[in-house]
Amino acid sequence: MKKLTYLSICTLVIASIALAGCATAAASPAAKAKEGTVTQKTAKQRTVVTKVPVLVKETSFYSDGLVDQYIVYKLDDTKKLLLEKATYDTSRSDPVERLTFEYKDGRETAETLYESDGKVRSRHELSYDAKGFLASERVLDSKGMIQSSSAYAFDANGRKTEWRVLDASGSAKALTSYVYGKDGLSVIEMRDIGGKVTGTIKLEYSDGKLGKRSYFGPDGALEKYEAYVYSGALLSSLESHRADGSLAGKTAYEYGSSGGVAKASEYDASGALRASTSYEYIVREDSSIETYYE
Amino acid sequence: MKRIASIALVLALGVVLGFADETTEIYKVLYQQAEGLPQKYAAVLNLVGLNDKSTASVLASALDELIATQKSYQAGVDQELYAKTVRLLCQALGDYKYEASASSLWTVSQDVADPLAEAEAIMAIGKIRDLDYAERIAIKLRDLNLQPTADRDAGEKVAYGCIVALDKLKDSRGFSPVFFATDAWYSQRVRQQAAQSLPNIADDPTDAIKAILGSESPDRQLRALTAETASKAKSDRKIEAAILALNLGHLKVPHDKAEAKALSDLRKLALRSFIAYKATGADPVDGCSSSYTNGLDDEERLFALAALGVNGSDPAASVLRDILLKLNEDQQAGLTDDTRNRMAKAAIDAASSSKNKLVKPALVAISINEKWSGGVIAAAQVALKAMQ
Numbered sequence: 264m265k266k267l268t269y270l271s272i273c274t275l276v277i278a279s280i281a282l283a284g285c286a287t288a289a290a291s292p293a294a295k296a297k298e299g300t301v302t303q304k305t306a307k308q309r310t311v312v313t314k315v316p317v318l319v320k321e322t323s324f325y326s327d328g329l330v331d332q333y334i335v336y337k338l339d340d341t342k343k344l345l346l347e348k349a350t351y352d353t354s355r356s357d358p359v360e361r362l363t364f365e366y367k368d369g370r371e372t373a374e375t376l377y378e379s380d381g382k383v384r385s386r387h388e389l390s391y392d393a394k395g396f397l398a399s400e401r402v403l404d405s406k407g408m409i410q411s412s413s414a415y416a417f418d419a420n421g422r423k424t425e426w427r428v429l430d431a432s433g434s435a436k437a438l439t440s441y442v443y444g445k446d447g448l449s450v451i452e453m454r455d456i457g458g459k460v461t462g463t464i465k466l467e468y469s470d471g472k473l474g475k476r477s478y479f480g481p482d483g484a485l486e487k488y489e490a491y492v493y494s495g496a497l498l499s500s501l502e503s504h505r506a507d508g509s510l511a512g513k514t515a516y517e518y519g520s521s522g523g524v525a526k527a528s529e530y531d532a533s534g535a536l537r538a539s540t541s542y543e544y545i546v547r548e549d550s551s552i553e554t555y556y557e
Numbered sequence: 558m559k560r561i562a563s564i565a566l567v568l569a570l571g572v573v574l575g576f577a578d579e580t581t582e583i584y585k586v587l588y589q590q591a592e593g594l595p596q597k598y599a600a601v602l603n604l605v606g607l608n609d610k611s612t613a614s615v616l617a618s619a620l621d622e623l624i625a626t627q628k629s630y631q632a633g634v635d636q637e638l639y640a641k642t643v644r645l646l647c648q649a650l651g652d653y654k655y656e657a658s659a660s661s662l663w664t665v666s667q668d669v670a671d672p673l674a675e676a677e678a679i680m681a682i683g684k685i686r687d688l689d690y691a692e693r694i695a696i697k698l699r700d701l702n703l704q705p706t707a708d709r710d711a712g713e714k715v716a717y718g719c720i721v722a723l724d725k726l727k728d729s730r731g732f733s734p735v736f737f738a739t740d741a742w743y744s745q746r747v748r749q750q751a752a753q754s755l756p757n758i759a760d761d762p763t764d765a766i767k768a769i770l771g772s773e774s775p776d777r778q779l780r781a782l783t784a785e786t787a788s789k790a791k792s793d794r795k796i797e798a799a800i801l802a803l804n805l806g807h808l809k810v811p812h813d814k815a816e817a818k819a820l821s822d823l824r825k826l827a828l829r830s831f832i833a834y835k836a837t838g839a840d841p842v843d844g845c846s847s848s849y850t851n852g853l854d855d856e857e858r859l860f861a862l863a864a865l866g867v868n869g870s871d872p873a874a875s876v877l878r879d880i881l882l883k884l885n886e887d888q889q890a891g892l893t894d895d896t897r898n899r900m901a902k903a904a905i906d907a908a909s910s911s912k913n914k915l916v917k918p919a920l921v922a923i924s925i926n927e928k929w930s931g932g933v934i935a936a937a938q939v940a941l942k943a944m945q
């Protein structure tokens with residue numbers, strides 16, 4: 264299921280920083296040794312402060328620049344956990360809907376969606392296995408009745424390998440399997456419970472970055488694809504194409520000084536602006552100790 | 558040492574911005590395979606929870622199918638679930654601004670006997686901003702405004718939806734019904750929403766406001782002119798409405814003190830508009846003159862003098878001149894009191910503001926009439942000097 268939206272951002276950002284730090288610390292002496300340097304190096308430590316953009320507000324605009332709605336993100340004191348996502352319509356004073364998040368041991372355990380009148384619309388509950396991987400998820404309606412659920416399986420590397428969707432009675436309805444290549448996720452295959460393929464998504468990478476995502480129907484015919492266009496390390500646009508290669512639409516991204524996406528603009532096939540969204544961030548400073556050699 | 562973390566943002570983008578993925582594809586298929594209303598509802602709940610615009614066409618098809626099969630869901634439990642499913646679909650289609658669904662949404666508003674679903678469908682049309690439906694929604698609200706519905710709560714919900722939709726549509730046809738919703742039979746919440754939405758509906762609501770001025774009670778006329786002054790209409794349009802309001806404010810004979818007060822308040826607001834927007838020319842002059850002569854209180858008369866001064870045209874200056882000469886004549890005849898002195902000073906200030914030489918003889922007459930106080934004479938002399 265498409266969940267953990269906000270938490271995923273934080274997790275991904277933190278993970279990348281950690282990786283970058285390790286690479287810097289380890290590569291330096293190794294590279295010097297290769298060059299035959301014999302000078303004795305001393306390991307030292309220093310504090311690294313990493314600035315992490317944290318999304319706090321997004322505003323949606325019509326193509327004529329008129330504001331449609333905005334979303335306010337409420338975070339905990341550490342600015343790491345999202346507590347609430349409130350959506351406001353510019354025509355109304357109260358939030359049109361509110362999504363609240365619950366956590367246990369630092370992991371999200373539930374999301375509850377409230378209507379504008381404060382009544383619960385739906386609730387998602389998440390549970391984890393002993394290794395900390397998302398094991399299952401269930402969707403409940405406003406009366407607390409289970410509507411559907413999902414079960415996940417992971418490989419030894421913690422990569423999702425299977426997603427099983429079950430209906431309210433617990434009967435399996437669909438099975439999705441995930442196949443990984445050298446660059447990452449490469450094929451997603453979707454099947455109904457009879458084992459019949461209902462669709463396939465293939466992912467292609469270029470220079471380690473996702474470049475294309477193609478959607479195939481049950482008969483294996485290409486239905487559509489998305490092309491990822493980068494400017495350096497950053498995604499500059501996402502193009503949606505029909506099976507015949509013609510452009511169906513495009514979303515272009517602009518980045519702000521914090522490093523986060525500042526604006527996303529949606530265009531139709533003719534290149535006319537359809538809508539745009541702006542993103543506002545606060546910057547969180549994460550401190551960590553880094554070892555280096557001198 | 559500081560660094561900006563942006564590497565992972567590329568990876569995170571898919572999550573932030575809701576790229577289509579397998580979850581969307583799976584729930585699309587599950588909806589298409591769903592049998593019976595509970596399964597359809599569960600699939601819709603998951604589909605709309607994805608916040609994925611690419612699901613819009615599937616959601617629109619689902620809505621069409623539910624509209625077509627409405628008669629199959631007549632049992633109480635079915636009706637409730639049916640309405641909940643329709644509401645979810647309408648809200649999502651509005652959020653995704655799926656233009657192709659507008660006619661289906663309108664059908665929901667006409668055919669689905671659930672006020673929340675009806676309101677949600679109307680609000681979704683508003684979000685889509687399909688102006689083809691502006692008039693129909695305006696008429697629906699107009700009809701609701703007239704009298705409480707048999708089920709008041711149901712009528713309020715639909716009225717609320719209409720107001721929010723008209724706010725989004727920003728079409729001047731929506732102004733009048735939302736204006737009347739501000740003091741219709743609804744609860745405070747709905748009336749407040751109407752008051753909040755009213756300024757957003759049309760940048761220039763002058764035509765609608767002139768129609769209200771021409772046919773409504775003094776209280777409503779005053780509220781209409783207040784809305785005009787608060788609008789984004791150009792100054793000349795605001796003046797146009799103010800001229801009409803002032804003239805109508807003089808024409809109407811009040812039935813009681815309260816109405817006389819309301820009419821005077823209307824005229825004062827019109828006069829203040831002339832001052833604020835610097836109304837010039839002959840059109841506002843008769844109304845100003847009447848307010849000076851027949852105004853309910855001194856405040857109205859003082860506003861009239863100031864408006865004549867700001868006007869500065871020959872007709873306005875002629876009226877000011879005559880007022881000054883009459884005041885001077887009365888003073889000469891021994892008619893004197895604080896009010897006349899205050900009016901004289903205000904008329905001299907207005908004459909000075911007019912910068913029109915037509916007022917000069919009257920100012921000269923006052924400046925040489927020793928029956929005036931020193932303050933009035935000095936004011937007239939200063940005004941004369943300023944005009945040279």
